[in-house]
Structures are given as structure tokens and as C-alpha cells.
Amino acid sequence: MLNDMEAVHRHIIGRRSANRSLPPYRAALTDEIVEILSTFFAKERPGAAVSGVRRVGGGASKEQFFFTLSEGGEEEKFLLRMDPRSAITETDREREFILIGAMQGRVPVPEPVWIDNDAKHFPQSAAILRVVSGVTKPSDAGVKVSGLGTWLGPDLRAKIKDQFLDHLVEIHRYDFRANPLPGFEVPDADPKQAARWAYNYWRELWDVDEGEARPIMALASQWLADNMPDTADLVMLHGDYRTGNYLFDEESGEITALLDWELARIGDYHEDLGWVLMEIFGAFDPDGTFRASDLFEREEFIGEYERRSGRSVNRRTLHYYDVMSSWKCNVIVAANGLAAARSQHNHQDVLLTFLAAAAPMFANDLVRLLSKGAPA
Numbered sequence: 415m416l417n418d419m420e421a422v423h424r425h426i427i428g429r430r431s432a433n434r435s436l437p438p439y440r441a442a443l444t445d446e447i448v449e450i451l452s453t454f455f456a457k458e459r460p461g462a463a464v465s466g467v468r469r470v471g472g473g474a475s476k477e478q479f480f481f482t483l484s485e486g487g488e489e490e491k492f493l494l495r496m497d498p499r500s501a502i503t504e505t506d507r508e509r510e511f512i513l514i515g516a517m518q519g520r521v522p523v524p525e526p527v528w529i530d531n532d533a534k535h536f537p538q539s540a541a542i543l544r545v546v547s548g549v550t551k552p553s554d555a556g557v558k559v560s561g562l563g564t565w566l567g568p569d570l571r572a573k574i575k576d577q578f579l580d581h582l583v584e585i586h587r588y589d590f591r592a593n594p595l596p597g598f599e600v601p602d603a604d605p606k607q608a609a610r611w612a613y614n615y616w617r618e619l620w621d622v623d624e625g626e627a628r629p630i631m632a633l634a635s636q637w638l639a640d641n642m643p644d645t646a647d648l649v650m651l652h653g654d655y656r657t658g659n660y661l662f663d664e665e666s667g668e669i670t671a672l673l674d675w676e677l678a679r680i681g682d683y684h685e686d687l688g689w690v691l692m693e694i695f696g697a698f699d700p701d702g703t704f705r706a707s708d709l710f711e712r713e714e715f716i717g718e719y720e721r722r723s724g725r726s727v728n729r730r731t732l733h734y735y736d737v738m739s740s741w742k743c744n745v746i747v748a749a750n751g752l753a754a755a756r757s758q759h760n761h762q763d764v765l766l767t768f769l770a771a772a773a774p775m776f777a778n779d780l781v782r783l784l785s786k787g788a789p790a
Contacts, residue, residue, distance in 0.1 A: 548661025573667025
């Protein structure tokens, strides 16, 4: 049943496969973005003027630009998120746009304002969101990829941790049956379909991007195929929930916006928990204490999630998604990112090549997790 996955994911895989033979991608120049935005708003907001266009640093998967829209003496600040030809994670702008809209008033998110999923106005699929103030890491964190080994420290940790977990619980409470979202399918044909959809999609991406044959990846792939757990409680997943994917006010510690919803889908809540608990997104104290996203020790996080959500965490199921998380990350850095860089289909080819160096770490995680085995 390797073809069993959401229709949108089948479309994404087909698109990525078709794009492999296209010529190199050239990142948009600022002057070009100014012209494109001006043309777009001449139709959408006649009389509004575009100014202050500047590229946003970082972003391994999207080209991003801040800009200001002025009209009648008022100024509004927006963010343009536009796909490159290929990214380290291949996603759908419209799904992300729809879900962020549904989360308005539930958890802090940017306001989605315009969408051009079919690239009728922009060179690639694009979305425009209202700018939210905040930072993704402390100002003294140095130059590093946001969210990878970020150390918040005790003061910020105390201010952020409860918000972080409460927002995740609230996302998982979203009633997708009473409030269905266009483009989001429900994996309820059988108890293993949620795990199967996740496995099939990432396995297919590994194959499309010709991930290098590695014994540990072959072993992990077979183990994941053979040990799919049943899902009794489907929830809306964020898909990439961690420090680095939220904005916060550095003085108050208030989380001002949850970011990067592009991997969201309906599935097993253990999948989000396994992602949060990955070592690469956390930090170690000098005494060796590990905190997920530098916020919670592992058992503390699990216990608090159970208490606040009312759900039970099945340790064998969580172990499965611990393995899947490291396996997915290996797919992302060792296949998807490298393929985008080699084909010159991404504006961040240097960063994507750099991130590929994390593959041995994820391979080591897989060895550790598979050797340990699932809890009894």
C-alpha cells in the first residue's frame, strides 16, 4: 500500500519529480520583487504603494521578503513567502494558508492575507501574511540555524515553557471533523493509516530524490514499515513544532506567533511529541541535562502533555515516532536538501549543503533508538 497517502502529497511528489529536469533556479532580485508586488497590488489594492522591500535572512525552504504597503497615510507591514523551484521540505502554500486562517484566535499566528498557490501573479507559489513582531532566538545566541541547539536559558525558559505546551495542546484540540479544512484528508480508513500516510510520503520523497543507499536508513525504513502503530485518537498536527518555529518578545517572553505550519496534517499526536523531543532541537546543560527545545526535560514534557491534554502517551507508539522523526530528518537533509542544492533549484544551496552534514547525527540517533528498542 505504498501509494496510500493524501492527494496533496501525491501531487507534491509528482511536481518534485517533474521539476528535477528543469534548468537552474535564479533567486528573485529585490527590484524584481518590487515590480511584481507593485503589479499585484495595482489590482488588489489600487492606490496602495509598495516600499521597503527587503529579503529576510535564513529560510531554507522559502524565499521571504518584508515589505510595507502604504495607503491613505497608513502603513502596513507584510511578509511574502514564495517557493523556490525545489526546497528542503516540499509543501503546499494553500494548505498552510488555510490552516493558519483556521487557527486565528486559537493560538498566536500571523494573519494570512493573500494567496497565489497557482503562481498566477508571482514567479512561484506564494502567500502574503501580516508581519508579527518578535524573535526566534535570543539576541546573544550567535550565528546559527534557528532552532538547532538554541539555548534559551533559565529566565526565558520559565516565561516560555507553559505557553509552548499549552499552544501545542490547543492545536491538538482543533475539531477538524466539525470544522473540516479544504485539502486536509482524514486518515481513518483503518487504525494504521495515519502512520502509513506519514511513512509512505517520506519514503517516496527519499526515493524521488535518490537518497544514497545507507544500511541504517534501509534498516530504519523496514522497521518503520513493519511496526506501524494503531492510532486511536487523530488530531491536527503542526508537523514542525519546536523552538525556532515561534516568535517571542525577548523582554516579556510572550510567544507572539507560531510559524512554519507547512508540514501540518491530521495524524497521531505522538508524531508531534516525537518531533518536539528530538535532540537536535533541544539543548544540554553543562551537567548533561537535556531539555526538549530547551524548555522541558523528556519525562516532564510527557507528563505535562498528558495532564494538560487529558490524553495518555503510549510509550511504544512514542518510540515509533521517535524513530520516524530521526528518519524523516535524514530524508530532509540527506536527500531533499542535497537534491535541491545539486540541481541548483534553491536560493540557499550553501545552507542546504551545510545541513547535509547533520545526516550522520541522525544516523547515530537511529542506531541508538533501534538498538534500545521499544519500551515494554
